[in-house]
Amino acid sequence: MSFQNPVFIPGPTNMPEVLRKAIDMPTLDHRSPLFAEILHPALEGVRKVLKTETAKVFIFPASGTGGWETALTNTLSPGDKVLAARNGMFSQRWIDMCRRHGLEVEVVEARWGEGIPAARYEEILTADKGHSIKAVLATHNETATGVRSDIAAVRRAMDRAKHPALLFVDGVSSIASMDFRMDEWGVDIAVTGSQKGFMLPAGLAILGFSGKAMRAGEMAALPRTFFDIRDMEKSYAANGYPYTPAVGLMNGLKLSTQMLLSEGLDNVFARHHRIAEGVRRAVDAWGLKLCAISPDLFSDTVSAIRTPDGFNATDVVSHAAKKYGVAFGTGLGEVAGKVFRIGHLGSLTDVLTLSGIATAEMVMADLGLPIRLGSGVAAAQDYYRNESKSKKAAA
């Protein structure tokens, strides 16, 4: 018999009932005025979650990868140069995409577990007197390593270098879960998806474009149709969509942003921090280390946990799935086999998180790691019960 445990993957997240019901709509004519009542509140809600007053929001029926492609193809031309750091699987994939689209990439290598080296960005940008670099790429939260980089520092580096490049930020696994300030940080394109902080199924690429990014589009020569933001812009103005939209998902996004804003973004971020910190206390109690090399880099949406040398971390994930019906994340790329990941974003409670921690303990014990059962749980319990003084966790 199959019963449903929560998932502990770094997205898609567990979904609240109300969002599932908002998505599961009967068919609605997307060319009728009813669609406008979904489209505009969804766009407006995303805008507020991005903390921007002026950016234009675009929603595509695609994934976060499609969102990246939207960013590149709507602003750049073949042969254009971009600056990017490689500190994990998702930043690596973005670099790969740039190359497949004929862009030149200046890659800054970083250890997997480190953040974006803003100082190195500054050097390179300062040296780029001719402003051949058109865009700076930054992965806000490296889902593969559980590392949150400092986007404000990247912006400061660009400003100190007085460099006019655009700043593109992959916020797929940070936006709506951790603080993100599009305007304050001078982000030109923010990219995210429906299946992380918005607690929806995969299926929407969500982007914000600054005025500067919109203007860059006028010159962009990379071919695009499906991902063309100008078609979107024109259609939105007429309460429509350039092709058939994913109406149910957009209705879910409308409600999701209402829920997030009504809880208050600061409360949402605090909730993610509290839940994440409980996981980290457990990891510490187990005597293990995170992949992220220092506390300022710890992600509040996913923890990548290093296992001892000689142990295959991927076994944790397959054993947990097979024996306990619980999904964790494997290590990817360079850290494959070295880490397993606990996703702790989206729709989750302290209480459910404890079940994930408890499962990880059983799994590691089953696999022969010297973990004392209950040790991580106790550390997390101690933290949660002191942090949840009021009814935060319950509501």
Next chain:
Amino acid sequence: MSFQNPVFIPGPTNMPEVLRKAIDMPTLDHRSPLFAEILHPALEGVRKVLKTETAKVFIFPASGTGGWETALTNTLSPGDKVLAARNGMFSQRWIDMCRRHGLEVEVVEARWGEGIPAARYEEILTADKGHSIKAVLATHNETATGVRSDIAAVRRAMDRAKHPALLFVDGVSSIASMDFRMDEWGVDIAVTGSQKGFMLPAGLAILGFSGKAMRAGEMAALPRTFFDIRDMEKSYAANGYPYTPAVGLMNGLKLSTQMLLSEGLDNVFARHHRIAEGVRRAVDAWGLKLCAISPDLFSDTVSAIRTPDGFNATDVVSHAAKKYGVAFGTGLGEVAGKVFRIGHLGSLTDVLTLSGIATAEMVMADLGLPIRLGSGVAAAQDYYRNESKSKKAAA
């Protein structure tokens, strides 16, 4: 923001997705042949779960209480005498119902936490030479105290007394979760509901009537219409229902019995036992005692946990709900304030159960009880991981 933790009340239980979807049907004409395709498999599925070859099954749009009333009014007449033990809130309510329907009740008092005193039953029945006692009432699982009584022993007592009374068993919180053998134990009426082992919402009273119980109905003078099994019997034979049925719930029941039988009843019972035993290991690790006075009485569907003198056990329940968004059960009647209850029946996994145990620990610690965080969790983890050698828990 409200996210959904599992409930740990002794019913209604957590519900599997597939059952919720089976219930949530569009309207179907209950006078059409489509209804027969729901009715008969549901009746037949229940029959198998009751482990009876010959009993007639009846399904009413009501609750377990309605099921009890069905048992009484279809077999007895005003002034008839019944024998009943009072060892908890639910047996007490049944006694109360008998009296409200003008029956005379010979009550055997038992301590709350004890099972049905079969020996005392035997004495009384043996003494009842004139067979004035028409029915013997037995609560299989006292939901209030977490006590499972021995129905086979009650039957043996009746047989040894050579007494022809009917045997009515309240299996509301046992059937479909713990072994129940209608034919083997000579049960004349079995009563249960949809919201426990069947993992459905409340709304169906489910009964099995032996041939002897059916025959008793011919003389029964207690008034009844809504709960008349003869109307049901006649209607079922014509693929119909005497009034408007709860079609969706019955469709859920059809699927629920298919799931239970396909898992195998023995596996279902073993799963409940394993999950329950983990809870009991935790209780033991906490240094607390169950309300049930001896291991042979321990219920596999609900544990009533005694808290220290001077402590109000009800605070556990209200604090857990308010601070952690988790529902436990309070003590009822004589054990109000003395116990809190953890329900562990229906749709539940080892993993989710650990979150309930972990929550109880935090709550008790918050309220000042000398509980070591993680201690109960560790005891349960140790048990679960050794008992779930294969993919039992996961599937």
Next chain:
Amino acid sequence: MSFQNPVFIPGPTNMPEVLRKAIDMPTLDHRSPLFAEILHPALEGVRKVLKTETAKVFIFPASGTGGWETALTNTLSPGDKVLAARNGMFSQRWIDMCRRHGLEVEVVEARWGEGIPAARYEEILTADKGHSIKAVLATHNETATGVRSDIAAVRRAMDRAKHPALLFVDGVSSIASMDFRMDEWGVDIAVTGSQKGFMLPAGLAILGFSGKAMRAGEMAALPRTFFDIRDMEKSYAANGYPYTPAVGLMNGLKLSTQMLLSEGLDNVFARHHRIAEGVRRAVDAWGLKLCAISPDLFSDTVSAIRTPDGFNATDVVSHAAKKYGVAFGTGLGEVAGKVFRIGHLGSLTDVLTLSGIATAEMVMADLGLPIRLGSGVAAAQDYYRNESKSKKAAA
């Protein structure tokens, strides 16, 4: 492949999406404060729909039949006398129930198709100088014949006879669809169910009790437990329920009353009248007659349509189901084979009603009745398009 046509039975009705979603809740602890947030708004919403300031509302997990039993057993004693008219299957069933509960019934026979003969009631009540009649029963809308009786006239008859009997009204297929004025008409007990005007699945018996009916309960000697309103009253006061409630359905009822009251009861009634009148125009265009013998009796929730002599009206229903996948209602009791019924209550639009009318035409043509295809549809279209000047039908 099975696709879903709307049903045209006189209940359960087609259900709005939002109500289905409100019912399909995850398990909630019915002993927690969360339940009060469902219970009280549901009770209060029903009170407003009944148009009463003072009556107490009770909601049982049962059907309308259970509602009738609640009315009888909470106010009467064995041997009490009641006055009732028999003008259809449902009034006949109520009479039958009275007798099975040991009540004496003074039956006023009426032709099936007529309303309650208020003048005859007046004669009998006037003649009952000793006030041996304790309750007057009235079926507001005879679902079997499509006849709406005049409850105000029944009240006037009682008043003119200066008779103190209680007035019980079966409003199962009228309340929430046609005007019902509990206080103004002096109704002592109003009985209805969830599956008609409230547009929910079957599973709730819904009652209003006047102060006088509540007082009568103090003397009522008919046995009852499941249907005891005093247990309900006590539990409601403590934000609880005497046994496990059907929480999801009650949540649906809460939302249903909000929808009805927000649309405005007068608009709800007008909508039902408009849709019903379209069906009647179609019947007229077909050259057929309703079972109801005069326009003042025409029900706005169901039309029973007489077919020519020698034709088995039940064939319409089975043929429609088999060939077209559409459910109509058969004739019951005395009018079995003589009428078929089109239910037009609850969640329905002009547009969907036309599909039912069109189907009936095809069916009758298939079965050899001299019906001109499109004739009834045209009559209904003509009516609907003129009555739906604004966006009434759409919304």
Next chain:
Amino acid sequence: MSFQNPVFIPGPTNMPEVLRKAIDMPTLDHRSPLFAEILHPALEGVRKVLKTETAKVFIFPASGTGGWETALTNTLSPGDKVLAARNGMFSQRWIDMCRRHGLEVEVVEARWGEGIPAARYEEILTADKGHSIKAVLATHNETATGVRSDIAAVRRAMDRAKHPALLFVDGVSSIASMDFRMDEWGVDIAVTGSQKGFMLPAGLAILGFSGKAMRAGEMAALPRTFFDIRDMEKSYAANGYPYTPAVGLMNGLKLSTQMLLSEGLDNVFARHHRIAEGVRRAVDAWGLKLCAISPDLFSDTVSAIRTPDGFNATDVVSHAAKKYGVAFGTGLGEVAGKVFRIGHLGSLTDVLTLSGIATAEMVMADLGLPIRLGSGVAAAQDYYRNESKSKKAAA
């Protein structure tokens, strides 16, 4: 109050309950083996629906437009030449996309309402001795005009010209509703979406690639990442996906293909033909003409209906939505204001189609067109009742 009428737009279609429930899944780890149990049956089901033994199937989280882009970017290089006919809005959009991707398009103009001029294709291909044309584009069903073109004739034209170009077919509004024979017709790329014949929400682009098309991809220089079929191919082989898949929609697609294949494709096509023919009978009874200029071109998924000169056909759509809550399709591009469209594909019954026809009649009468109410309905009824001899419509 808002109740749900069926939609009569040419997609997204009305959705069967079971598909909505299959989509509405709790979160599943798409990197676990559970995903393979969805992915492979969905791919295999699509393959059978496309009637191909050898093509590779790809499913993208996108729309039909994304499907077109997939076809172009995976096979062609900038400057490549393609041949395309413009006979409606969707063929025009495809031409536009080609140009935006730097392809040269040889456009064959056709009147909107005509099919693809295969003879003209043959002339052009025959003249293209140097085989500079790399691909021939064909819109199987022009959704804007309700015209189904003859793809076999296009193939014959190519064969007679002995031209090696690839054949790309837009089957968005034909596949799974009208006969489509990928292998027999020598189609190299078939493009469709989830929201038409598959009866799902929008959100999936679905493609079949012949071996020849796969090989063409090795040389294709158009940039692509999100839509790269080689990434898909590699991931599928490892039971995975190159990025986060739309798991719920794919689960719906798996079930949808099972439903279609279990009904039998020929039965599915016959059902669409029957429903469409009923609509055409109605149009004829109204004295109106279809946009499609001859019966061999009539689409079985959508009918574009010409209104009299001087009448704005778009008013039909807005009036129907506002007054009756029913969605029809407007005319697009060159036929804007000249036609309105009735979509009759996907999940629909004869009975529901009659409600659409009846609504169109009321709307046209409201707007002053000389339509006799019931005339179109009668024509369709007459057809349906004779074509639905058995229980075809019901099931």
